[in-house]
Amino acid sequence: xxxxxxxxxxxxxxxxxxxxxxxxxxxxxxxxxxxxxxxxxxxxxxxxxxxxxxxxxxxxxxxxxxxxxxxxxxxxxxxxxxxxxxxxxxxxxxxxxxxxxxxxxxxxxxxxxxxxxxxxxxxxxxxxxxxxxxxxxxxxxxxxxxxxxxxxxxxxxxxxxxxxxxxxxxxxxxxxxxxxxxxxxxxxxxxxxxxxxxxxxxxxxxxxxxxxxxxxxxxxxxxxxxxxxxxxxxxxxxxxxxxxxxxxxxxxxxxxxxxxxxxxxxxxxxxxxxxxxxxxxxxxxxxxxxxxxxxxxxxxxxxxxxxxxxxxxxxxxxxxxxxxxxxxxxxxxxxxxxxxxxxxxxxxxxxxxxxxxxxxxxxxxxxxxxxxxxx
Numbered sequence: 001x002x003x004x005x006x007x008x009x010x011x012x013x014x015x016x017x018x019x020x021x022x023x024x025x026x027x028x029x030x031x032x033x034x035x036x037x038x039x040x041x042x043x044x045x046x047x048x049x050x051x052x053x054x055x056x057x058x059x060x061x062x063x064x065x066x067x068x069x070x071x072x073x074x075x076x077x078x079x080x081x082x083x084x085x086x087x088x089x090x091x092x093x094x095x096x097x098x099x100x101x102x103x104x105x106x107x108x109x110x111x112x113x114x115x116x117x118x119x120x121x122x123x124x125x126x127x128x129x130x131x132x133x134x135x136x137x138x139x140x141x142x143x144x145x146x147x148x149x150x151x152x153x154x155x156x157x158x159x160x161x162x163x164x165x166x167x168x169x170x171x172x173x174x175x176x177x178x179x180x181x182x183x184x185x186x187x188x189x190x191x192x193x194x195x196x197x198x199x200x201x202x203x204x205x206x207x208x209x210x211x212x213x214x215x216x217x218x219x220x221x222x223x224x225x226x227x228x229x230x231x232x233x234x235x236x237x238x239x240x241x242x243x244x245x246x247x248x249x250x251x252x253x254x255x256x257x258x259x260x261x262x263x264x265x266x267x268x269x270x271x272x273x274x275x276x277x278x279x280x281x282x283x284x285x286x287x288x289x290x291x292x293x294x295x296x297x298x299x300x301x302x303x304x305x306x307x308x309x310x311x312x313x314x315x316x317x318x319x320x321x322x323x324x325x326x327x328x329x330x331x332x333x334x335x336x337x338x339x340x341x342x343x344x345x346x347x348x349x350x351x352x353x354x355x356x357x358x359x360x361x362x363x364x365x366x367x368x369x370x371x372x373x374x375x
Contacts, residue, residue: 001267001269002261002269003229004025004234004237005024005226005227006224006226006241006270007021007224007225007272008223008273010223011057012350014057014061014206014354018058018062018225019065019068021226022062022065022202024227024271025227025228027227027229029229030200031071031197031200035073036073036075036138036143037074037075037144038074038142038143039062039063039077040145040147040164041059041076041090041147042146042164042167043086043093044215045215046083046084046085046092047335048092048343048355049335050209050342051149051208051209052209052214053089053093053149054093054148055149055204055207056094056358057354057358058147058149059098061225076104076105077106077109078106078108078167079109079167081174082175082326083323083326087106087364087366090106100361109168113138114135114136115134115135116134117133117134118133119190120194124180125183126187129180130176133191135191136168139195139196141197142197143196143197144165144192144196144199146199146201146202146203146231147202147204148160148163148204149204149207150205151208151210151213151214152210152211152217152285152287153214153287154287154290154293154297155297156181156182156249156250157244158238158242160234160239161203161231162189162232162255163185163251165189165192165231166184166188169191170184170188175296176314178297179300181251182254183254185251186258189231189255189260198229199231200227200228201226201228202225203226203234204225205223205226206221206223206224207219207220207222207346208242210283211285211286211287212287212293213287216330216338219345220283220285222241222283224241226238230261232261233261235263236262236265237265237270239252241281241282243282243285246263246264290329292326292329299313
């Protein structure tokens with residue numbers, strides 16, 4: 001039976017609770033210490049916004065535990081998208097001083113070697129979407145620890161451990177996978193099981209995101225943290241807490257049916273709280289779609305059977321118009337007009353006050369991230 005640990009926590013004791021959480025599910029059995037342990041951070045927005053990306057206390061709580069328990073070879077990574085920048089995101093989300101404190105390097109995946117990989121498992125859709133499967137060479141034979149947050153997503157209903165791998169195993173042009181996103185997430189989990197020595201997820205629900213995720217959300221104080229070696233189970237439990245039926249979410253159902261993890265809540269052992277207490281957790285979230293996601297889905301669907309038009313829109317320089325539209329809407333319109341007011345409200349909460357205690361550090365000096373072909 002799959003096990004998922006859940007703890008209620010507070011800003012005063014969250015670091016200690018992360019250690020307690022991870023040890024409750026015997027995380028060391030999932031992550032052999034002789035292997036490199038990679039922390040896959042979650043950057044959904046270069047700018048800081050509550051629940052959007054890995055918060056500093058989640059990163060510190062996880063790193064503190066790993067170091068205390070003798071993990072020496074640790075590397076933190078994040079990728080670039082057409083609308084995010086890993087170094088700037090690491091700065092605005094206050095990751096860099098924490099990584100320095102625990103002696104961990106930050107490595108953008110744009111600057112590592114990617115190798116061709118042919119999965120042993122039968123794939124659902126990845127061969128249809130991509131001519132070649134590429135993965136970071138450093139991932140092979142490593143442990144993987146995912147650091148997602150509890151939030152909704154306009155493409156996938158919820159986003160968590162499985163979706164976090166999406167940002168690590170596909171280069172910048174991964175937006176093409178939106179066409180069959182649920183199947184792709186299942187394919188990526190199968191690939192992870194082949195290339196990693198151990199996989200573990202630590203999920204932050206101290207501050208959750210409701211609505212038009214993964215960026216333009218309504219922050220929700222959840223005061224919970226979760227951990228599990230079963231990527232499907234932790235996503236299922238998080239979905240249930242958010243108010244969704246896990247097996248009605250395609251990627252969870254598909255992964256469960258393929259035996260890649262457990263998506264049936266009745267087959268998951270909850271530790272850290274009683275079953276009755278767990279069943280009372282219902283945040284009653286509702287998924288909404290930002291205009292960017294809405295029009296992305298409409299255009300992809302409408303042009304799916306018109307190959308020349310689909311290719312023109314999504315695999316030519318015309319796609320830069322969509323990139324600009326997304327950046328303009330999120331960074332220049334929604335963030336200053338709507339987002340900043342929500343951030344100001346968040347900063348008055350206990351979690352906002354904790355975020356303010358963390359330092360930004362010095363703005364990083366870095367080689368310009370490679371301009372990957374987004375098409």
